Each structure stands twice: as structure tokens, then as C-alpha cells.
Amino acid sequence: MNETSLTALFILLIGLIILSGFFSSSETGMMSLNRYRLKHMAKTGHKGARRAQNLLNRTDQLIGVILIGNNFVNIFASSIATVIAIRVWGDAGIAVATVLLTIVILIFAEVTPKTLAALFPEKIAFPASYILGPLLKALYPLVWTVNLFTGAILKLLGISSARATEDHLSREELRTVVNEAGALIPAKHKDMLVSILDLDNVTVNDIMVPRNDVIGIDLEDDTDAILRQLKNSQHTRLPVFNGDINNIQGILHLRNIARLLKEDDINKDMIMTLSQEPYFIPEGTPLNTQLLKFQKGKRRFGVVVDEYGDVLGVATLEDILEEIVGEFTTDYAATSADIIPQDDGTYIIDGSTGVRTINKTLGWKLPTDGPKTLNGLITETLENIPDTNVCLKVSGHRVEVLQIKDNVVKAAIVHPKKTKRAIGTKVR
Known part of the structure; x- marks a missing residue:
């Protein structure tokens, strides 16, 4: 073998090692992509993200074409290295080629490319998709054959290869994603998002005003006392009851009676006429459920009752919103x-x-x-x-x-x- 041929083999070997590094980094880069960020980028029109997403939608085929390419170039590189080593060192060259090629491939075709791809998956995966896509089409018959045997082996092991590839986040996983968002999401927004996720775990009993603290209109009081109470009320909605809070007759919105308050022209019959029918909430109702019920019924105020119908307290839409956004005061x-x-x-x-x-x-x-x-x-x-x-x-x-x-x-x-x-x- 002349010197020119040896040089050509060296160049070919270097090219094969570079190709091996490409396949290794492509595999790690593709598998390391953040699937949710990838979906967002694809929806916004990023071409590289769309190509990568299309490849990842066929994960078995993607892995197949990468491994076929990687194994081919590694085996080919091993053969070339053996030929070169025998030419340079004789029969001892086989052992030398095995040791040196193993070290070279580990450093330059495996560890280094995969580390870079794990650190910067998008920078590796998106450009690689330009090559992997056409390569998959060119090698599709071979990839299909390999996957056919792979699927048969998986079935023997009781594993279905047709398992859905859609990614779904549980509530706890989504909470972790929100908390790990760092400076990308302001701390206040994080708190709000986590509070929304926690609405399932919080009931109306946790946020209601207890019955002992409920301020309402007792129809057994004299009219002057009721009038003074209405004028000095700090609440816009008041339950109207007869003697006992358990005997709620309605809910009065002060907006409906504001004009009469200015004229001091008010009586108990007017209060009952202007009051809305009370809306009752069973104790233990989760806040997310109650929020939807308030929205559906166009309500903002409810009376929490136990299984016997006794009043436990009152809950408002504002109370639920405060669970999400926090108190409406700054301190x-x-x-x-x-x-x-x-x-x-x-x-x-x-x-x-x-x-x-x-x-x-x-x-x-x-x-x-x-x-x-x-x-x-x-x-x-x-x-x-x-x-x-x-x-x-x-x-x-x-x-x-x-x-x-x-x-x-x-x-x-x-x-x-x-x-x-x-x-x-x-x-x-």
C-alpha cells in the first residue's frame, strides 16, 4: 500500500469519526429537546422545530435511522483503522487499532458530542434535522425492517410499541415546571399559577367567613336600627335573615337600595322585595368547582351550609379570587x-x-x-x-x-x- 493510499485512508477514517460524532450528538440532542418548548416553537413557525417535531413523532424510526448510521460508520471506521494499523505496525496493529480507535471514538465521537448536545440540544437537533429527515426517507426500507423485528421482540416482552407518544403533565409535574421556570416567569405570576393548581385541594370551608363573623340584616330588629346598619355597612352584599342566621330569607345588594337610603324611605317589605334568593353552597365544595358554579349561575355570594342545612358561613367570588391572586391590599x-x-x-x-x-x-x-x-x-x-x-x-x-x-x-x-x-x- 503506497503512501497516497494510506493518507486517503486516514482522511476517510477522520471523516467516519466525524460522522459518528454527528449521529451520537443527533441522538442525544433530539432526545434532550424540551417537548413543550418544541411544540411552542413549532406553533410559532420555527422551521427547525417543525422538522424536529415531525421526526420525534416517529421516535422508533428516528432512533432506527440514527443507530443504523452510527453503527455503520463505527464498524466501517474499525475496518479502516485495522487496515491502517496492519500497514503501519504489522500483525500487532490489530491490538493497537482496537485500543486507539476505542479511545478516539469515546472522546471525539461519543462523550464530547453527546455532552455538547445535552447542553445545547436545540443548536444540535435543529440543524441535524436537515440531514436526518432525507436520510430517513432514503433508508426507510431498512429502518422499517429493523423496526419490524424490534417490535416483535418488544411484543414478546409484553411491551406495546404502539403506546401513545403524547406527553401529558400531571398537576404535580406542572407545578414543578412552573416553579423551575426561574426568571422567565415573575414570582407573583408563579404564585398565581400554583394557586390555580391548588384550587382542587382547597374547599369553601377554608375561605368562608364563619357564621359568627357574618354581618347581616335581622328582620326582627326595628327599622331604625336596620337603616343605621345599612348606611354604615362596609359590605355590598348582606344576608337577610329572620331572628337566626339559619333562617336566611335573601341576599340584599346595597346597590339596589341606595336610592331609598338617601331618602330614608325604607321598610322591611322593601328589603325583602329587593333581596335576591339566597344561593346555598354545600360544605366541602372544592374552590375550582365553586368558581365554575359562580360563573355559570352569575353569582358572587353564597351561603355555606352543612348536611343538615345549618349555616356555616358565607363565601364570595372575591374570596376565591384572593386565593389565586392574593390579598387585594399590598401589605x-x-x-x-x-x-x-x-x-x-x-x-x-x-x-x-x-x-x-x-x-x-x-x-x-x-x-x-x-x-x-x-x-x-x-x-x-x-x-x-x-x-x-x-x-x-x-x-x-x-x-x-x-x-x-x-x-x-x-x-x-x-x-x-x-x-x-x-x-x-x-x-x-
Whole structure:
């Protein structure tokens, strides 16, 4: 073999190694593409994304053509390297060729190309699709034959090759995608998206105003008292009941009675005439379900009742929206009368404040799978209604009961969590 022929073989060997690197990087790049980003780019008209998506829609054929090409060039390269090694080193060249070619292929045709493709899949996969597409068409009979045998082997193993290739995200997976979006999605938008995903896990009981805190119009009060209440009301919708909150007769929107309030020309019959029929919500209704029901029924206000028909509280459309977008005030802890920050870092919290409200406002993790209010959390931890001011631990937070009235904790001082302690451990 003359020197010219040897040089030609060296050039051919280098070309085959480059081709091997191309197939290796193409495989890793194609498989590393973000399928959801790829779909978005394809929908926006990116040609490379469309070609790559078309290839990935036939994953078995794509892998087939890549592996056929990769194995062909690797085997061909091995043959050429053996010929060169025998020409240079004689019979010992076979061992030398095996060792050297293995090292060269690992470094230049496997590890390096695949690492680059894993780091920059789009930069590798999109240009590679220009070659892989036509190559698949040219080698289709061979690819089809290989896949035919592959499919038969998979069936013997009990695996169906016809399994759907569509990617579907579960709720938890979508939450992870949102949280891992980094600076691409503002933190506030992330919180909103995660809150929407969590609506299934939150019920109307978690966001309702408890019946003890419901402000409404009692038809048994005298007309002057009702008139004063309407003029001073901070709410736009008020339940109208007869003697007891369980006897709700309707829901009054102050907009409907505003003109009469200016003229002081109002009576109980007018109130009932202008009131809407009450809308009742079964306890335990998930927020996503109730949101759709509010939308379908064009409602904004509902009365939550238990299985016996007793009123538990009221829930509004605004309450549900606040679960998604957060409180409508910029600094709820500073403006809320229910959560008052102290100079020493503690908070005086009204006993009727919802546990979820406390968690969202202060960023805490008080348990939400039990009682819905701070009062309920304290009494459950103590396993009795305190008859004096006590101090206890609730989920690692030091809680000092400030005021007790009518068997209810009216206010408590709550310390931020400092050390992890057992839930419900009393401080002696």
C-alpha cells in the first residue's frame, strides 16, 4: 500500500469519526429537546422545530435511522483503522487499532458530542434535522425492517410499541415546571399559577367567613336600627335573615337600595322585595368547582351550609379570587385588624382569623388539614377550651392566649417559628 493510499485512508477514517460524532450528538440532542418548548416553537413557525417535531413523532424510526448510521460508520471506521494499523505496525496493529480507535471514538465521537448536545440540544437537533429527515426517507426500507423485528421482540416482552407518544403533565409535574421556570416567569405570576393548581385541594370551608363573623340584616330588629346598619355597612352584599342566621330569607345588594337610603324611605317589605334568593353552597365544595358554579349561575355570594342545612358561613367570588391572586391590599399584615405586628417580631392575631390567611400573610406553615381558624387550632391542640390565659406550642410556634370570651379564644400572641418542635407541645 503506497503512501497516497494510506493518507486517503486516514482522511476517510477522520471523516467516519466525524460522522459518528454527528449521529451520537443527533441522538442525544433530539432526545434532550424540551417537548413543550418544541411544540411552542413549532406553533410559532420555527422551521427547525417543525422538522424536529415531525421526526420525534416517529421516535422508533428516528432512533432506527440514527443507530443504523452510527453503527455503520463505527464498524466501517474499525475496518479502516485495522487496515491502517496492519500497514503501519504489522500483525500487532490489530491490538493497537482496537485500543486507539476505542479511545478516539469515546472522546471525539461519543462523550464530547453527546455532552455538547445535552447542553445545547436545540443548536444540535435543529440543524441535524436537515440531514436526518432525507436520510430517513432514503433508508426507510431498512429502518422499517429493523423496526419490524424490534417490535416483535418488544411484543414478546409484553411491551406495546404502539403506546401513545403524547406527553401529558400531571398537576404535580406542572407545578414543578412552573416553579423551575426561574426568571422567565415573575414570582407573583408563579404564585398565581400554583394557586390555580391548588384550587382542587382547597374547599369553601377554608375561605368562608364563619357564621359568627357574618354581618347581616335581622328582620326582627326595628327599622331604625336596620337603616343605621345599612348606611354604615362596609359590605355590598348582606344576608337577610329572620331572628337566626339559619333562617336566611335573601341576599340584599346595597346597590339596589341606595336610592331609598338617601331618602330614608325604607321598610322591611322593601328589603325583602329587593333581596335576591339566597344561593346555598354545600360544605366541602372544592374552590375550582365553586368558581365554575359562580360563573355559570352569575353569582358572587353564597351561603355555606352543612348536611343538615345549618349555616356555616358565607363565601364570595372575591374570596376565591384572593386565593389565586392574593390579598387585594399590598401589605395585608400591616393593614389587617386581625393580624397586628409587634415591635418584638411577634403578632397579635384575632382568634377567628383563618389558618390559611395566617399562612399566606406571614409565610408560615400552620396545619390546614384540621381546624380552619386560630381559635380552633388552639382548642384542638389543648384538647379543651381554655378557661384562663395559657401558653402552648402549635406547629413549632409559641402561642400565648390573650383573651377568652364566650368559650372562644378572641386573641393570641403568636411568635414566629424558631426551632422545630413537636406539634402541640405545651410550654411548662
